[in-house]
Amino acid sequence: MSGKLTRNQLKMVAMIAMLCDHLAVAFLQGEPYLAMRIIGRMAFPIFAYFIVQGFLHTSDYKKYFVRVGIFALISEIPFDLAFSGKVLELHSQNVMFTLLIGLGMLYFLKRWEENDWARGGALLAGCLCGIVLRVDYSWFGVAVIGLFYLLRSSQRMYQLIVFGLLFFSYGGLECFGIIGVLGTLLYREEGEVLPLPRYLFYLFYPVHLTLLFFLNWI
Numbered sequence: 001m002s003g004k005l006t007r008n009q010l011k012m013v014a015m016i017a018m019l020c021d022h023l024a025v026a027f028l029q030g031e032p033y034l035a036m037r038i039i040g041r042m043a044f045p046i047f048a049y050f051i052v053q054g055f056l057h058t059s060d061y062k063k064y065f066v067r068v069g070i071f072a073l074i075s076e077i078p079f080d081l082a083f084s085g086k087v088l089e090l091h092s093q094n095v096m097f098t099l100l101i102g103l104g105m106l107y108f109l110k111r112w113e114e115n116d117w118a119r120g121g122a123l124l125a126g127c128l129c130g131i132v133l134r135v136d137y138s139w140f141g142v143a144v145i146g147l148f149y150l151l152r153s154s155q156r157m158y159q160l161i162v163f164g165l166l167f168f169s170y171g172g173l174e175c176f177g178i179i180g181v182l183g184t185l186l187y188r189e190e191g192e193v194l195p196l197p198r199y200l201f202y203l204f205y206p207v208h209l210t211l212l213f214f215l216n217w218i
Contacts (some may be wrong), residue, residue: 004188007050008196013183014046014174015204025083026212038176044095044135045180046161049187051099052148055106065103071202082216095136096205101129109149116152119150131215140170141190144177148184156185 005013021040024033051068058064072094079094080086105126112118123146127139135141143166151159163181167174 002050006188006192007053009047010183010187010199010216012028012196014043014180015201016047017041018043018205019178019208024207025125026216037173041173041176042143042180042183045177046183047099048102048141048145049148049181049184051102051145052106052152055149056109061107065100066109068096068100068103068204071205074098075206075209078206080211082209085213086104091134093133093135094205095141097098097133098130098135098137099128099145101133102142103137105129105142105146106149107148113127124149126198140166140174159185179217 017040020036021043024036024040028036038123054064055061067212075096077087080092082090083089083092101210103120108125109119123143126142126146129135130137130139130142137144144163145168147162151162154162160178160181164178167178167181
């Protein structure tokens with residue numbers, strides 16, 4: 001167990017990182033703001049990694065896709081309220097839609113496993129959907145999901161080089177997202193020691209955004 005983290009432990013790290021990020025956006029400025037935003041960069045790579053793990057291990061892809069889609073819809077108003085103050089803001093969609101697009105893309109990456117050109121087209125189409133639908137993390141977030149799937153059997157050093165190139169080419173604070181990728185390398189599947197409710201990670205996102213909106217409002 002030494003040096004390894006279970007699924008729930010890693011997801012808790014991602015949730016805490018996400019909360020730090022959103023608290024900084026809502027309430028802070030200066031150096032504390034920057035520090036918490038850097039911590040927040042860990043969250044998305046971990047959630048992207050587990051959307052791939054969920055895809056690889058689900059016994060019912062359609063139910064999994066529908067579940068992520070439902071929570072994407074549920075989260076949209078809290079997301080818009082928290083970050084724009086509007087009930088509905090179509091210029092930016094929440095990160096659950098990013099995960100949903102990625103999940104749809106994974107279906108075709110698996111279906112066209114033997115056709116590199118088709119898989120390249122699926123990856124490109126997923127990234128374009130991220131841009132057109134204006135989801136959180138845009139094409140970059142969808143590409144991260146795709147790379148976690150395509151590189152799942154690669155050596156860790158090769159994974160880090162590819163992800164490093166992607167993150168640093170995107171620039172800005174997202175460069176620090178490589179820390180989240182490093183965290184996924186500590187994942188171990190067996191021996192969960194932190195039992196948590198099944199839907200905790202889905203509910204955390206819209207609930208904490210709603211709370212942030214009300215804290216700002218009062």
